[in-house]
Amino acid sequence: MNQEKIDKLSERIINDTNSAMNCLTLYIGHKLDLFNIIRETGPIDSEELSKKTHYSERYLREWLECMTVNGYIEHDPSTNKFSLSDEYAVVLCDRDNVAYTILFVYWIPSLSLALDKLLEAFKTGNGVPYSMYGPDMLYAQGEGNRPMFVNDVAKWISTMPDIAEKLRSKGGRVLDVGCGDGWASISLAKSFPLTKVDAVDADSQSIENAKKNVRNEGLENRISLHHSLMEKSEFKEKYDLVMTFESIHDMPYPVEALRKMRKIVSSDGAVLIGDVSMKDTLEEKNDFAGKLYYNFSVLLCLPQSMNHTNSVSTGAAMTSSTFKKYAIESGFSKIEVLPINHFLWTFYRLTL
Structure with missing residues (x-):
């Protein structure tokens, strides 16, 4: 038995599972229009986002942190505010751009x-x-x-x-x-x-x-x-x-x-x-x-x-x-x- 081969497949399945869950958390962000709101407002924290959207602050905080650690949005630790880079905004928000691929995550649900x-x-x-x-x-x-x-x-x-x-x-x-x-x-x-x-x-x-x-x-x-x-x-x-x-x-x-x-x-x-x-x-x-x-x-x-x-x-x-x-x-x-x-x-x- 090749243990390295076993370990690679095991790791791959775990990574694939995380990728699938990324699709679902991205889906939440797009479905609730959070990416557009973050883009329009600039750096924002969970309380400000909650006031603007009337969504639950606790859920928003967890989602913002999830998007940050998975590399989709950015976080400034000095202000505890979250933002969306111009480049990622093209992919997540620009409906007419050929790079606007966020809609593909809708396939998973x-x-x-x-x-x-x-x-x-x-x-x-x-x-x-x-x-x-x-x-x-x-x-x-x-x-x-x-x-x-x-x-x-x-x-x-x-x-x-x-x-x-x-x-x-x-x-x-x-x-x-x-x-x-x-x-x-x-x-x-x-x-x-x-x-x-x-x-x-x-x-x-x-x-x-x-x-x-x-x-x-x-x-x-x-x-x-x-x-x-x-x-x-x-x-x-x-x-x-x-x-x-x-x-x-x-x-x-x-x-x-x-x-x-x-x-x-x-x-x-x-x-x-x-x-x-x-x-x-x-x-x-x-x-x-x-x-x-x-x-x-x-x-x-x-x-x-x-x-x-x-x-x-x-x-x-x-x-x-x-x-x-x-x-x-x-x-x-x-x-x-x-x-x-x-x-x-x-x-x-x-x-x-």
Whole structure:
């Protein structure tokens, strides 16, 4: 027996447990708007924070000290006041910045909600409904992806100069598949003011969230929202661009969905896919993307896909070869990997 190997795993599990608890204490800080308040007020002690928020001073004191020892906020022992550095404020408070990753901690309580149902699914082979993960899951996904969408959608489309020029100069129609809270559609509509967008999602609450966001952005006359599985949708118009991000691996029937996209994209249009970057062999998947997406796959992506009858059950560990197989089966003749640098996704252009 290799005692060093035993000790390393034991230590790792303890560290992983602390990391999970960090996610929950960060969640408390974000959910109660404490990070924004600390940023706005500057150095503050627990009593001042209690007066400002009307929260319990004793709980706030313990939370402030917890955030300090875990390295998220700063403490001045001479004044016993706590503060947030400008750099950490970007990550914890700046909603439009691509570094605003605090929303990812919402995944931990959300995924935990479905554990009982997931344990049962392991025994029965059934799926877990999307709704079991609660509102925090939609918030983590919608708001978590928002900074990327509002900053980068136009950049991604620019790697297809013919499509970008058409949308910019002539407008046209775009279909956003698996639109979630609608931020990719909103970003595209703002970047290409002549376009009209149809956005579709299989989750009714996501569509409701998207309606609210579209209304708040004043884009109701240019973005139309639809509740449907893509393969069962009834779109009949031809689209200059069909786009979908991080959704193919979640779809119970990806070939049918891609076939529907192929049917409605115009002859000189394109389908833009952004989905997981995953190596081909299991041994190669021990990089960050592999570890992250396998966790998502076990806890969410595979179970919600298997909730549909005869699902192909792809999961979030979908390789490029698996995706290309789906695209070929659905009838696309050309599959091009676009020159977009992303640490988690690969982008494809599909054409007829």
